[in-house]
Amino acid sequence: MKVLLTGSNGYIGRRLKQKLLEIENINLRLFVRNKKTLSSNIDKNIEIFEGNSFDKDSLKKALGGVHTAYYLIHSLNSDDYKNLDKISAQNFIDVAQECGVKRVIYLGGLGVKDENTSKHLLSRIETGEILSSSNEVQTIWIRAGVIIGSGSTSFEIIRHLTEKLPIMTTPKWVNTKAQPIGVDNVLEYLVDSLYLDYDKNLTVDIGSEQLTYKDMMLQTAKALELKRVLIPLPFLSINLSSYWLNLFTPVPFSVAKALIEGLKSEVIKQNDNAKKYFPQIQPISFFDSVKKAIKEIEENQVISRWSDNSGVIWDKDHSKEINSAIFFDRKELDISNISKEKVYKSFMSIGGNNGWFDFDFLWEIRGFIDKIIGGVGLKRGRRDQHKLRIGESLDFWKVVDIKKNERLLLYAQMKVPGTAWLEFKIENNKLIQSAYFYPKGLFGRIYWYSLIPIHYLVFNNMIKSIVKNAKK
Incomplete structure (x- = not known):
């Protein structure tokens, strides 16, 4: 049949x-x-x-x-x-x-x-x-x-x-x-x-x-x-x-x-x-x-x-939109002395009960604000604490692309005045962590600039913690 x-x-x-x-x-x-x-x-x-x-x-x-x-x-x-x-x-x-x-x-x-x-x-x-x-x-x-x-x-x-x-x-x-x-x-x-x-x-x-x-x-x-x-x-x-x-x-x-x-x-x-x-x-x-x-x-x-089938934003290639992003925050670390598999495994386990490293309280505050204004917040967590698949939710992100031992791309589903992505990529013995943002109007630009000090703390800590965990 x-x-x-x-x-x-x-x-x-x-x-x-x-x-x-x-x-x-x-x-x-x-x-x-x-x-x-x-x-x-x-x-x-x-x-x-x-x-x-x-x-x-x-x-x-x-x-x-x-x-x-x-x-x-x-x-x-x-x-x-x-x-x-x-x-x-x-x-x-x-x-x-x-x-x-x-x-x-x-x-x-x-x-x-x-x-x-x-x-x-x-x-x-x-x-x-x-x-x-x-x-x-x-x-x-x-x-x-x-x-x-x-x-x-x-x-x-x-x-x-x-x-x-x-x-x-x-x-x-x-x-x-x-x-x-x-x-x-x-x-x-x-x-x-x-x-x-x-x-x-x-x-x-x-x-x-x-x-x-x-x-x-x-x-x-x-x-x-x-x-x-x-x-x-x-x-x-x-x-x-x-x-x-x-x-x-x-x-x-x-x-x-x-x-x-x-x-x-x-x-x-x-x-x-x-x-x-x-x-x-x-x-x-x-x-x-x-x-x-x-x-x-x-x-x-x-x-x-x-929650894993909410929204259809993973149905398309995000490359063009990411390339047109006006603002981005990029961090790089050398990983030549660590296996790619371990680094990949480290950033694939981010979020949910595993948390977002040393500044979890800032993510919690952002999640609470998101809930107050009608967003999805952080409470969705993740289905599996070690594995991810395209299309499923991860806190207030959506997984839109995965390439084994190479890349993880997340799309922001929290309420933001624009469009945002967070990418982890292994390339030329480097871990490259990039946050992309395409603002909507003047408020979108004010939003990005006001978060620069927080981004500095959070994103620097994040890439270092991913590499640190990979070395364990």
Whole structure:
């Protein structure tokens, strides 16, 4: 069976790709915007097609000869995502029908259409309706609510709030009911949908036990062996709640607001099709899902994170933009007496729990300021404390290029009046560390000049510390 996987760099997509590679009787094909975003150790037997769902020609190439296609696409990073999601879904199902695809498997969200339905959830529902509109292509629509797993948005929010706040003043939405589900169970439903003996469109609502968000936070505290007190305050608005999440969790304000708006309505199962059509799958409890997620984090086994596919700035070559940067700070050190592999390993481990060397407090201050003004801040950390891959987040940076034993290029995702990059490069027995900045207007120039003394301290210390660590 030839199977197409879209969204293979997303939180679910990366994990599903691993599961599908373990199945011997399918030929896996990936549809990606840019091949560079795939791991360097990707299976050589996988077919890879570049393109996007707004380009029908690239869709036709990717869907040609495909039996089943997974649709894990959304445009949440765009302000116009609701309209873009509709266009994307319609293009996909039209081309799938034209190419003779037999089945589309879509992962959407639990919920119903009413006056409380958030814009984000409504978009997910409308996407499912469009994909289910074909008379010739069967769609299996899996609907999940709160997905719990290491690196998932929901888990990261609940975990950070629980770890950092012994006493939490919470808005009334903490009493909203939901049916969370572990990410491993989600993957089971997606994989088993390949072989489901059913030929009509089917909507399958999945989830474990019904819990309020208050229940989830208290159970998370128990799993973390912490004691926590929650005090609901009915006057906390959506905006205030969003700022609260923005400050104490890794999610930026825009994501926090979209999530809070969605918490006005319950996300519970509307049908019993999971038990009827997938009786072999037994959803594990919320508490056990949390324990498993914590263990993966502690053992550095996080496969994917919600933030690693945010933004599309790694889809292009940054060389031209970097060359046009008006300001730059460059430091060089001789490394002729150290192996390139050790130097490379040293700068590839920067950030996250490993920190930014002797001036961590300055990075923390910059991260806090970024959070205050609606940026991503430092709390995203890094997925793995030793390895990086193109497209994933690293504190308030995005990894946009990696050349083994040669180069690491980071793109700044913090709020800055312009565009910034940080590059580490090994060349001619030298480590070259460069910060590039393209200012936006007068304020951008003032911003750069005001930071020169701090840059002098931070960047000098950084390159020396990288070399010092490489010598160990």
